[in-house]
Structure formats: structure tokens, C-alpha cells
Amino acid sequence: MQRYIIPPVSADYREEPLRLTDDLFHHMIHVMRMKQENRVYLADSTGISFIAEITDIANDTVTLKWVEDEGKSTEMPVQVTIACGLPKGDKLEFIVQKGTELGAHAFIPFAAKNSVVKWTPDKSAKKQQRLQKIAKEATEQSHRQIEPTVLPVQTLKELLAEAKKYTHVLIAYEEDAKSGESSALVETLSSIRKGDTLLFVFGPEGGFAPEEVEQFLQAGCKSCALGPRILRAETAPLYALSAVSYQIELRNGVKEND
Amino acid sequence: MQRYIIPPVSADYREEPLRLTDDLFHHMIHVMRMKQENRVYLADSTGISFIAEITDIANDTVTLKWVEDEGKSTEMPVQVTIACGLPKGDKLEFIVQKGTELGAHAFIPFAAKNSVVKWTPDKSAKKQQRLQKIAKEATEQSHRQIEPTVLPVQTLKELLAEAKKYTHVLIAYEEDAKSGESSALVETLSSIRKGDTLLFVFGPEGGFAPEEVEQFLQAGCKSCALGPRILRAETAPLYALSAVSYQIELRNGVKEND
The missing domain is CATH 2.40.240.20 (Hypothetical PUA domain-like; domain 1)
Structure with missing residues (x-):
């Protein structure tokens, strides 16, 4: 239907x-x-x-x-927001389409240090509109009940301020994958409670600049690996959303808040 | 490097x-x-x-x-094979590229009942060659140590025979997502032991035909949902591989065989 x-x-x-x-x-x-x-x-x-x-x-x-x-919910029991350092080409469109299917609540593009692409204010409004349309179509196609929101592009400073509003913030850091880090994602997802909000931050193709990682860590965010392999900028958000769904929708559910 | x-x-x-x-x-x-x-x-x-x-x-x-x-392994501790009903356009290239990043061991394209695309023997050889090249590049880019194999296109009958060689076979069935099934994937991934092999079978855009599902179930395969949303043909394999990685590489590891 x-x-x-x-x-x-x-x-x-x-x-x-x-x-x-x-x-x-x-x-x-x-x-x-x-x-x-x-x-x-x-x-x-x-x-x-x-x-x-x-x-x-x-x-x-x-x-x-x-x-x-409709008797059942197809929405994630926690709100997961995906922030992406502006990637090249149509990768953000790809992330929004697939990320919507996989249950994301919102998308935040941000101007990362290694982002080759720059969005002028004029271009930004058009891009946002186009991405929102992709989110709407993917919402319908994947049988979701709530359409995710695509926010306007943010600076790193704005994103760091925004991050304070979330219960959990994880940055997907390539160096963690290389060093064999394997517990941060599991720990965070296992501790999620009903009503929590979760922000994942992903770098652009060149990855995060060390000073960006430093600023996120100083702001209290955790860094994590998404397995031992190096994922492309557009693949990493899909791993993160799939892991959240697997842990919370299939495996354990979310705990009620005390 | x-x-x-x-x-x-x-x-x-x-x-x-x-x-x-x-x-x-x-x-x-x-x-x-x-x-x-x-x-x-x-x-x-x-x-x-x-x-x-x-x-x-x-x-x-x-x-x-x-x-x-190189001291560490970036390979999945179990071999996961992805079989896909031939999808339209460049979706199989996409699945091979992202699936390689996410750790797949092999890819099997098969001629599903709802596959609009047909591969002639001549086209099939060229396609396989091109997909293998994509797998090689993604292996290098994602820092993997083993290049996955892209097999020649199979008929449903050949795939059913092939499926007998695997320890676990799961078919990702859209109707399971709609009915709220949520335990088959978790049960299978939790029971995996070292040296096991796992085959995931995915339909093309139109999904499996009911008689295809019937044949897989009769052959002893299990059907499973990948969360409550309806995923596109090219998104579902990425969810499956991410869930395997999350469960086995980050969460629990694999049990030794007795």
C-alpha cells in the first residue's frame, strides 16, 4: 500500500x-x-x-x-542525529537517503576543516531544500512515520554548541579504528535510556583535523571506532545507524529512565 | 600510508x-x-x-x-557472504564497494524472479570483472588484508545448492520487517562460532517472490528482519554487515568451537 x-x-x-x-x-x-x-x-x-x-x-x-x-511504530525509540563534515559530490544526498531508511532523526551538515566543498548561503538554502525532499521520499519509501529534518549547514563552533543539547555525542574517529578501539560504541549504546538523544559526528573525506577532534573531546564528546576497517565518509553513518538499530530495536531495547 | x-x-x-x-x-x-x-x-x-x-x-x-x-587483523573473524538478486543500474557496484569496506568475504549475484535486469553469459563475465576491480580498490582503501571474491551470476537452483555449504543462511525478508519480527538476526549472530560461515540472501528491488522464500525455508534457511523499516535492495546488505561487525567485532567476539 x-x-x-x-x-x-x-x-x-x-x-x-x-x-x-x-x-x-x-x-x-x-x-x-x-x-x-x-x-x-x-x-x-x-x-x-x-x-x-x-x-x-x-x-x-x-x-x-x-x-x-497504524498499530505499530517504525521509528527508532531514541532520536539519532547525524552530523557530517561537508563531503564532495552527491555523497550527502546518499547519506540522507540511506540514513533516513535506517532511522535517523535529523541531519546536520557542517563545514569541517578538511571539507573541500564550500556552501555559500545561497547554495546552502537550495541544498537544504533538495536534501529535505530526498528525506521525504525516503521516509515514504521506508514506511517511516516521521520525516527527519535536514538542518542548515553549521560551523564547527555552532555544532559544538548544538552538541551540548544531546545526552550522548560520539565522533567516529579513523585513528580509533586503526588503534583497535572497540568499546566506546558498545558502552554508549548499552547505556542509552528512553528519551535520550544521540549525536554522531563524522568527518569529510579527509577525516577530522586533529584540532577538531581535540575540541570535541574537550567538550565532553567521546570518540569511537566503527569496527577495525577504514570506512568512507558516506559509509560510516550507515554503520552507526545500523548498529543503533541492531542494539536497540533488535537486541536489547532501551531502558526506562529511573 | x-x-x-x-x-x-x-x-x-x-x-x-x-x-x-x-x-x-x-x-x-x-x-x-x-x-x-x-x-x-x-x-x-x-x-x-x-x-x-x-x-x-x-x-x-x-x-x-x-x-x-602488520600486527593486527582488519578482517572479520567469520566469513560473511552476500548474495543479491540482480538489482537495476549500478546498485550491485555500490553493494560490492560498501560491502567490501564493511568486511564481506564474497558476493554472489543471482537471477531472482523479480530481477528486471538479465545478464547474458558475455555480459556476466565483464560485469564480474568490473565488480572484482571495485572490490580490490575498496579492499585497499578500507585497509583490509583479504580481497573479497565476486562469484559468477547464479540461478536460484545453484544458489540453493551453494547455501548448503554454509553454517548459517539468513534471508532478509521484507514481510518480516512489516510483521515486527525481531529475534532471528540476533539469535543467529549470538550463536556464531569461530570458523562458521554465514550467507545472507537479499532480494532485488521488487523483493523475493513468495515461492523463492518458500524454497529457501524448505532448504533450512531462516528468514529475518533488519529492523522495522523497509530498506532498499542496496541498503539491506549494509545493515546486515554492520550488525555482524557490531555484534562480533565490537560487542561479544565469537565463541571457540567445542
Whole structure:
């Protein structure tokens, strides 16, 4: 069954008819050629998701009625944010698409010392818009209920200030992989409790500059390895998100806070 | 330090000078502009890896001497093979590149019922060659010591016969993700012992046909979910490999066989 992300619904969405227009109308009626009585999944990005049935199709509006709430959650029980030093080419698009499938809550691009790419304010707005669209499509495709947010590009200073808001911050450090570090990720993921927030920070292709690592460590963040191999800038976030899902969604769940 | 995959070395590689020609010579001398006394990592794909120093550069041959063995292993302690229903476009190249970084031991493309793409014998040989080259490059880049093998494309029947050779076979089944299955992957990864082999089977974009799943289950394979979200054909193998690495390389290690 097709799935769509829709604008936030009103509190009485179970009783009131729902009218969709523009892109949603176009995709349902012109692309998917849906008819009356066809059903879809709708999710409104605040966590409300339900099955709805088409009751009427007008010129530019499709009307649906609520059928039943979607019983299960496909969202991670903890919010995981992925911060990436601006990588080259379309790698950030790749990270946002795959990272959305793998359950990320938000993405923060940041201007790392080794980032070859620079984003001007004008370019940044367009890029952010495009990445948000990729996140929306991946949300629908992967059957998620909440669309992750792509934040505007940040400086290292801004990211360090942002990092203070998270319960756990891990930076994926290449030198840790080389030296055989193997406990920081497991320790952090095993200690996560319900309602915690987790920020992973990844360098661009050239890795972090030593002074960047130093600043994160001084700010209380931990560094970790993602196994013994050297992962590319666009592969490392996928390892991290998969490990979180494996540990929390399949293996142990999260502990309640005391 | 640059890393190269070289042909198998002789038993006395620590004493005998090593001569490299062709592509290896070209990359070291013309691309990287290496000089006498420069050092590199060399790995011969049988598991031997060491640091070597350039002692002489001739017309078309670079000569190196052994300096010291590489102390640590960057290889997974169990062999994980990834079988993929032929996907569209360059997705298999993507899976081989990222899967190599994440530690896969071998890749098996197979002609699934829902594979839109068909490989003729002629195309198959060229594709295999190209995928093997991608695996080689990713082996070097990710600091691995053994280059994974890309096998020729198989039929479902051949793959089912091949599956009998493995200790554990898991098929990643979309319907398991939808139904909330969450224990099969954890159970299998927790029970892995040293020397075990693990085969993961993934469908193409349209997923497995029900009769394919039936045949795998009848052959004694287990089906599993990779978390509650629906992953694309090219994302699922990366989740699986990351979970194996997290469980075995970071979390628990593997048990010795009794």
C-alpha cells in the first residue's frame, strides 16, 4: 500500500474528512491512478499515522476518510542525529537517503576543516531544500512515520554548541579504528535510556583535523571506532545507524529512565 | 600510508626482495610519485600483510624489502557472504564497494524472479570483472588484508545448492520487517562460532517472490528482519554487515568451537 507524508492533521482526524491537494493529489490521482475506495497509509510527521480510504476525487482535491490507526511504530525509540563534515559530490544526498531508511532523526551538515566543498548561503538554502525532499521520499519509501529534518549547514563552533543539547555525542574517529578501539560504541549504546538523544559526528573525506577532534573531546564528546576497517565518509553513518538499530530495536531495547 | 593488494608472496617474503610491475608499479611510481625509502602496506589476499620499503626503482619494476608484519587483523573473524538478486543500474557496484569496506568475504549475484535486469553469459563475465576491480580498490582503501571474491551470476537452483555449504543462511525478508519480527538476526549472530560461515540472501528491488522464500525455508534457511523499516535492495546488505561487525567485532567476539 502506498505511503504518503502529509501536513499535520487536526485532533479530530478520525472523524473529519481529509482533503489533499497539489503534489499529493497529483501523485495519488495522476501518477498512481488511484480511484475511490483505494487505501493508502498517511503519516503526518508528528507521529500520527493511519490507513485512509479515498471517498471523493474532484478537480484538484482528493478527499479521504480515516479507516484505522497504524498499530505499530517504525521509528527508532531514541532520536539519532547525524552530523557530517561537508563531503564532495552527491555523497550527502546518499547519506540522507540511506540514513533516513535506517532511522535517523535529523541531519546536520557542517563545514569541517578538511571539507573541500564550500556552501555559500545561497547554495546552502537550495541544498537544504533538495536534501529535505530526498528525506521525504525516503521516509515514504521506508514506511517511516516521521520525516527527519535536514538542518542548515553549521560551523564547527555552532555544532559544538548544538552538541551540548544531546545526552550522548560520539565522533567516529579513523585513528580509533586503526588503534583497535572497540568499546566506546558498545558502552554508549548499552547505556542509552528512553528519551535520550544521540549525536554522531563524522568527518569529510579527509577525516577530522586533529584540532577538531581535540575540541570535541574537550567538550565532553567521546570518540569511537566503527569496527577495525577504514570506512568512507558516506559509509560510516550507515554503520552507526545500523548498529543503533541492531542494539536497540533488535537486541536489547532501551531502558526506562529511573 | 598507501596500501596495495599484491599477488600471493612466497614463504620467505621476509628475506627475499619483492619485485612489483605493471599496475602496481605504475600506481606507486607514476601516480603516487614514490621514491626510494618510501613505505607502503602490502597485503597478498591470503591473509599475509606487512609494511615494505622501496629499495630500488627501475624502468618498469619497483623493488621492495619487508620491514615488519602488520600486527593486527582488519578482517572479520567469520566469513560473511552476500548474495543479491540482480538489482537495476549500478546498485550491485555500490553493494560490492560498501560491502567490501564493511568486511564481506564474497558476493554472489543471482537471477531472482523479480530481477528486471538479465545478464547474458558475455555480459556476466565483464560485469564480474568490473565488480572484482571495485572490490580490490575498496579492499585497499578500507585497509583490509583479504580481497573479497565476486562469484559468477547464479540461478536460484545453484544458489540453493551453494547455501548448503554454509553454517548459517539468513534471508532478509521484507514481510518480516512489516510483521515486527525481531529475534532471528540476533539469535543467529549470538550463536556464531569461530570458523562458521554465514550467507545472507537479499532480494532485488521488487523483493523475493513468495515461492523463492518458500524454497529457501524448505532448504533450512531462516528468514529475518533488519529492523522495522523497509530498506532498499542496496541498503539491506549494509545493515546486515554492520550488525555482524557490531555484534562480533565490537560487542561479544565469537565463541571457540567445542
